[in-house]
Structure formats: C-alpha cells, structure tokens
Amino acid sequence: MSKRRRVAKNSDGGIEAQAYEPVGAAEELFYTHEREVLLAGPAGTGKTRAALEKMFLCMQKYSSMRCLLARKTRVSLTQSALVTLEEKVLPAGHSISRGATRGRRTGYVLENGSELVLGGLDNADRVMSSEYDMILACEATELTLSDWEKLLTRLRHGIMPYHQAVAECNPSHPGHWLNVRANAGLMRRLVSRHEDNPIFFDRQTGLYTLAGQTYRATLERLSGVRRKRLLDGLWAAPEGLVYETFADHIISGSGADEKEFDNAPLACAGLDWGWRDPTAVVVGVLRPDQRLYVVEEFYARRLPLDELAEKIAALLKRWNVERCFADRSRPDLIDHVRRHDAPCEMAPLASIAAGISVVESRLMADKLKIYSSCHHLIQEASEYQYAADESQKAGAAVQPGSDHAMDALRYMLTGMEIMMPSDPAGNSQDPNLPPDAAPSRDAHGRTFVDVWGR
Ligand SMILES: Nc1ncnc2c1ncn2[C@@H]1O[C@H](COP(=O)(O)OP(=O)(O)OP(=O)(O)O)[C@@H](O)[C@H]1O
Numbered sequence: 323m324s325k326r327r328r329v330a331k332n333s334d335g336g337i338e339a340q341a342y343e344p345v346g347a348a349e350e351l352f353y354t355h356e357r358e359v360l361l362a363g364p365a366g367t368g369k370t371r372a373a374l375e376k377m378f379l380c381m382q383k384y385s386s387m388r389c390l391l392a393r394k395t396r397v398s399l400t401q402s403a404l405v406t407l408e409e410k411v412l413p414a415g416h417s418i419s420r421g422a423t424r425g426r427r428t429g430y431v432l433e434n435g436s437e438l439v440l441g442g443l444d445n446a447d448r449v450m451s452s453e454y455d456m457i458l459a460c461e462a463t464e465l466t467l468s469d470w471e472k473l474l475t476r477l478r479h480g481i482m483p484y485h486q487a488v489a490e491c492n493p494s495h496p497g498h499w500l501n502v503r504a505n506a507g508l509m510r511r512l513v514s515r516h517e518d519n520p521i522f523f524d525r526q527t528g529l530y531t532l533a534g535q536t537y538r539a540t541l542e543r544l545s546g547v548r549r550k551r552l553l554d555g556l557w558a559a560p561e562g563l564v565y566e567t568f569a570d571h572i573i574s575g576s577g578a579d580e581k582e583f584d585n586a587p588l589a590c591a592g593l594d595w596g597w598r599d600p601t602a603v604v605v606g607v608l609r610p611d612q613r614l615y616v617v618e619e620f621y622a623r624r625l626p627l628d629e630l631a632e633k634i635a636a637l638l639k640r641w642n643v644e645r646c647f648a649d650r651s652r653p654d655l656i657d658h659v660r661r662h663d664a665p666c667e668m669a670p671l672a673s674i675a676a677g678i679s680v681v682e683s684r685l686m687a688d689k690l691k692i693y694s695s696c697h698h699l700i701q702e703a704s705e706y707q708y709a710a711d712e713s714q715k716a717g718a719a720v721q722p723g724s725d726h727a728m729d730a731l732r733y734m735l736t737g738m739e740i741m742m743p744s745d746p747a748g749n750s751q752d753p754n755l756p757p758d759a760a761p762s763r764d765a766h767g768r769t770f771v772d773v774w775g776r
C-alpha cells in the first residue's frame with residue numbers, strides 16, 4: 323500500500339504542520355495484511371493516529387468497504403480516537419464530519435460508499451449486527467478476549483482484498499490476553515516507539531525534538547509499573563507480586579473450545595462467596611500430562627441466591643466436576659449448591675500463606691496452566707501483591723484488593739492437595755497444611771494415587 327501524504331491542518335503545539343508519513347511500527351502497519359494485529363507501545367508514539375490513517379486510506383482506496391472503530395464504551399471513543407480522527411486524520415472541512423456532533427455520531431460515509439461505523443462493546447448488539455472489512459479496537463487492553471473473538475466473527479465483508487482487525491494500546495501486565503495471544507503467534511505484534519512519532523523525534527538529526535524531550539521527561543516522572551509501561555513500553559507486572567511467574571503459565575484461548583477436555587478424568591473447582599464483592603468460581607481439569615488446566619471461571623455480583631446456586635451448579639456439571647472446595651464462611655450456600663445436584667464442600671482449613679505456597683509450588687513445577695479466557699483470575703493475579711511491609715511477608719499478608727478468584731484458586735488447590743496428598747507433580751503434602759488431613763477419596767473410593775500413581 324502506498325503511503326499517503328496529506329497536509330495536516332493542525333500544528334501540534336508550534337511544530338510545523340506536515341504531511342502524515344508513517345514511521346517504524348506505523349509504517350509496518352500500513353503494509354501488513356495480517357488478519358490480527360497488535361500495535362502496542364508507550365504513550366504518545368502515534369498508535370491511534372497510525373491506525374486511523376490506515377483505516378481512512380483504505381476507505382478511500384476500496385469503495386464500499388466497511389470498517390468499525392470500537393472501544394470498550396462508545397462514550398470513551400468520543401473523547402479519544404474521535405478527536406484524533408476529526409481533527410488530524412480527516413481533511414479539514416471534509417464533508418463526512420458534518421452533521422451530528424461527535425458524541426451522537428453513529429458513523430461516517432464517504433462519497434464512494436465506504437462506511438465507518440462507531441461502536442462501543444457496551445452496546446455489542448449494534449456493533450455485531452454488521453460485517454466489516456476492517457476493525458480498529460482502541461485502548462484494546464480494556465477489551466476481554468471474548469469481546470475480541472466476537473469482533474473477529476464480524477470480519478467478513480469481503481470488499482477489501484484482506485480482512486484486518488487492529489488492536490492498539492499501551493502495554494498492560496504480561497499475562498494480559500493480548501500479550502499472550504501475540505506471544506502465541508496468533509497476532510502480528512508491532513512495537514511502536516517514540517522514535518516513530520515525528521513530533522517527538524527528528525529522524526534527520528537522530529535526536530528527540532523539544533516536544534519529545536518535554537513529553538518523555540513527564541513520563542520519566544511516573545513511578546513503578548506505570549513508568550515501565552508508558553515510558554519503556556514493557557508488558558510489566560507490578561513489584562511484589564505474589565505469583566511472579568503466573569503470566570508464564572497462561573495459554574491463549576478458551577478451555578471450553580478444547581475438545582480434549584471432553585473426557586477428562588478429573589475436574590475440580592474452587593469457590594469464593596460474595597454479594598457486593600463478586601462470587602468467584604474457577605474450574606480446573608487435570609490431564610494425563612499431570613497438569614491442572616484452569617479452563618473456565620465464573621464471576622458475578624449481587625445475584626439472587628437461587629440463581630447464583632443454579633448457575634454455579636450448571637458450571638460444575640458442565641465440566642463434570644467431582645469436588646468443589648468452597649469458602650468456609652457460608653455453609654448454607656454450600657447446601658444451596660448441593661440442592662442443585664452439584665458437588666460442593668468446605669475448603670480445608672488452611673492459612674492464606676499455606677494456600678499461596680500450594681499454588682506457588684504448582685506454578686514452580688509447571689503443573690498449572692490457565693486459559694486466557696479466565697479474564698478475572700488473570701487480572702487479579704496481575705495485581706495480587708504482598709503488603710509493602712516486608713515483615714508481614716512471612717505471614718503472607720497480601721494487599722487488600724480484588725482477590726476473589728485468587729481465593730477460589732487457593733481453595734481448589736488446597737482442597738486437591740489434601741484430597742490428593744501425593745500428586746503427580748511429585749509434591750508432597752504442603753507442610754503448612756493440617757498434618758492429620760487424610761487423603762480424600764473420589765466418587766469411586768479411589769485416592770488420587772490410585773488413579774494417577776505416584
Ligand atoms: N507520523 C506522524 N506525523 C505527524 N503527527 C503524528 C504522527 N504520529 C503521531 N502524531 C501525532 O502525535 C500525537 C500522539 O499521537 P497518538 O495520539 O496517535 O499517540 P498514541 O500512541 O495513540 O498515544 P497514547 O498511547 O497516549 O494513546 C498526536 O497529536 C498525533 O497526531
């Protein structure tokens with residue numbers, strides 16, 4: 323695709339207006355025909371501008387094509403990408419930006435019949451009711467994997483010679499599904515840098531411009547993980563994470579899509595109750611490769627008790643879960659799930675430290691895998707930190723925060739540890755667990771060792 327030269331109408335803080343010319347990752351974006359592209363990098367490198375410029379160029383080049391410009395919410399699009407689109411990308415005074423105000427617009431139509439639809443995943447039905455040649459998801463780390471997969475199903479308009487979905491964003495935590503998907507080779511990864519933005523970097527001199535120096539100085543004042551992501555462009559985890567290697571154990575996709583789990587010999591679950599806080603359930607399936615795969619999660623707030631119990635029971639039955647280990651605080655709720663003919667029992671009495679060490683030893687032995695569709699579990703793990711006070715670390719004091727799926731994971735694994743005291747990972751029973759915890763038996767009266775051997 324030939325690069326487009328057009329005089330921009332703005333001057334970007336005193337810097338001379340210039341033709342848009344894509345540089346670095348932006349240039350690669352212009353030429354790639356890959357179906358899924360991840361354009362990520364620090365703040366202000368020109369990601370949104372590049373993706374919008376390519377989209378507008380394709381609209382002009384391919385008559386009657388359709389593209390979708392989406393963000394998690396339609397409202398958030400108004401103040402971000404739409405400003406760049408109307409003020410920088412569309413030629414000044416272009417007829418397509420006349421009419422409705424930015425907030426009320428539903429799209430733009432060019433004279434050649436090409437159409438740009440605006441949408442938020444908060445109103446997915448409207449977005450999904452159509453087909454597109456090209457999709458641009460802005461600030462794509464806000465989207466879930468399921469949002470993205472739904473968008474991909476709409477990529478079938480067939481006017482352009484190729485279909486393309488571009489996700490543009492600043493990096494997030496390393497276990498984010500976008501990073502995992504790109505690592506798995508399912509998306510073409512383009513790494514955007516400040517050197518790609520001519521406003522910030524002068525390629526002739528090889529030096530940052532004054533605007534670039536000032537902007538980077540602002541980013542340098544950021545601390546911790548925000549600095550790593552927005553200045554250095556790294557998919558970085560915060561300091562003091564409880565499960566430092568969690569992100570390395572995430573696999574791209576959804577456990578529900580994997581046929582090989584259909585006849586899995588053993589499935590367990592962990593459950594943490596909540597009302598104002600979410601109720602979280604995680605389901606793990608043990609495979610003959612001796613790894614436990616977290617295949618699905620359930621996460622919901624303020625559901626009426628009966629509906630909650632019914633939904634949990636349906637999830638447990640769907641996976642043929644043999645044992646579900648639940649938070650001990652609400653025995654009445656355990657009964658409720660049982661009344662729906664699903665297994666549910668109290669998780670073993672074990673300290674948070676003991677639970678963490680059980681999870682950690684599975685991670686260290688590479689015996690735990692998590693599907694990237696388990697969005698809340700992964701998000702919580704990316705923020706699950708020890709309290710700053712080192713003296714508390716021995717007691718495994720974790721910072722207060724969102725840890726509901728984290729608790730459910732602990733309940734599942736401590737439950738399994740006691741039920742299966744000599745698991746195939748070769749881990750002996752955790753010393754922090756109650757010494758008298760006897761090996762549990764499954765529905766056929768077998769211990770784990772009977773089933774899997776040592
Ligand atoms: N090749 C270019 N030529 C001229 N101006 C550019 C170019 N690339 C980016 N810019 C300008 O640089 C500014 C930042 O660009 P943009 O908003 O696309 O960055 P971003 O990477 O999306 O930032 P953020 O990470 O904050 O979302 C905008 O004013 C944009 O118009």
Ligand SMILES: [Mg+2]
Binds near residue numbers: 371
């Ligand atoms: Mg942007």
